[in-house]
Amino acid sequence: MAEVDLSLARKGDPEAFERLVTPHLNGLFGFICKRTGAMAEDVYQETLLSAWRAIPGFKEGSTLKTWLYAIAGYKCLDALRRKSRELQHTELDEDLESPGFEENSLRGMDIRQALAALNKEDQSLMYLLYTQGFTQKEAAAVLGIPEGTVKSRLNRLRKALKETLGGEQDGH
Amino acid sequence: MDIEKTRELLPLFITGNLSTEDVLSVSRLLAESPSLVGELRLTLALHDGLMRDAPLPPRFPQALYNESQDSALVPGVLADSLKKLRQAAGITRSAVRMALKFI
Numbered sequence: 001m002a003e004v005d006l007s008l009a010r011k012g013d014p015e016a017f018e019r020l021v022t023p024h025l026n027g028l029f030g031f032i033c034k035r036t037g038a039m040a041e042d043v044y045q046e047t048l049l050s051a052w053r054a055i056p057g058f059k060e061g062s063t064l065k066t067w068l069y070a071i072a073g074y075k076c077l078d079a080l081r082r083k084s085r086e087l088q089h090t091e092l093d094e095d096l097e098s099p100g101f102e103e104n105s106l107r108g109m110d111i112r113q114a115l116a117a118l119n120k121e122d123q124s125l126m127y128l129l130y131t132q133g134f135t136q137k138e139a140a141a142v143l144g145i146p147e148g149t150v151k152s153r154l155n156r157l158r159k160a161l162k163e164t165l166g167g168e169q170d171g172h
Numbered sequence: 173m174d175i176e177k178t179r180e181l182l183p184l185f186i187t188g189n190l191s192t193e194d195v196l197s198v199s200r201l202l203a204e205s206p207s208l209v210g211e212l213r214l215t216l217a218l219h220d221g222l223m224r225d226a227p228l229p230p231r232f233p234q235a236l237y238n239e240s241q242d243s244a245l246v247p248g249v250l251a252d253s254l255k256k257l258r259q260a261a262g263i264t265r266s267a268v269r270m271a272l273k274f275i
Contacts, residue, residue: 014240018232029229045233052236111221123222130218133189136180162214 006064010056017052024065027132028072031142035076035124043079047072066138069128073142076124114164122157125150173197178208182215 008016021028032047033040051071058067115123121143128134128142136154140147173181173194178201184190185198202208 012240014237017236022232025229025232026226030226033227040227041230044229045235048233049236049239052239111217112224115218115221126218127222130183130215131187131222133184133187135184158214161218162210165214165217 002064006055006058009052010058014052017055020064021048021051021068024068028068031069031124031127031132032072032076034127035073035120036079037120039079039083043072043075046079047075050075065132066134066141069132069134069138069142073144077144111161111165114161118157122153125153126157129154173201175201175205175208178202179211182212183219186212186215186219 002020005016005020009020028047029040029044032043036043047068051068054071058064115126118126125139125143128139129136134142136150137147140150143150178198181190181194181198185195190198202212
């Protein structure tokens with residue numbers, strides 16, 4: 001069925017394209033929200049339009065999900081750069097430049113608060129890995145960062161979040 | 173499969189994105205290693221924390237349907253020319269019909 005829809009979408013059938021991407025839309029929008037915050041709706045629309053225009057060139061054998069998220073990753077980065085050019089010094093700039101967080105700063109928070117305290121890039125990395133079934137290599141490709149960076153960042157995040165969870169459990 | 177590799181696979185384990193063989197390997201190591209169970213607990217907590225209050229996507233963009241009306245395979249620059257060509261063909265057709273009436 002997906003193969004038929006892919007073939008129809010390539011020939012310019014928008015309904016087939018919608019059927020094809022629908023299983024990925026919740027996760028895709030979640031990722032874009034984590035990555036761009038308030039700009040998510042616009043970036044989501046841009047992502048789907050770009051994917052629609054690019055679908056005739058989609059290679060057989062590639063994963064549609066990874067392809068779609070890669071377009072979203074690029075669009076997110078583009079939107080964040082545009083935004084940071086518009087504003088001289090904003091919260092967003094700090095977010096982009098932030099090395100992450102101070103590990104001690106997560107102590108005393110519950111897991112949700114701790115996740116919300118991470119910068120947007122870390123949040124979107126965790127989202128791809130822990131909810132969308134991406135491997136570290138795929139997540140690195142979507143975010144446009146080296147796989148080694150994903151590994152080291154993940155180790156650091158897990159260590160800090162583990163302490164948070166440990167504290168939470170001690171409290172109960 | 174070592175503990176480090178297994179830890180890396182835990183997010184894929186809980187989201188059902190592992191092969192049967194890997195699921196069995198991870199399950200076996202989980203039964204043997206209490207520290208890995210702690211890692212699994214963290215993985216589940218992170219999954220739940222990230223999924224809670226997940227936003228629903230907005231409506232599918234209608235612009236995509238509008239764009240496809242001309243033809244998804246015709247680049248935007250050529251779409252206007254194509255429209256004019258179609259209009260011209262319509263005018264020519266009407267002119268030929270009128271001429272035929274006179275003949």
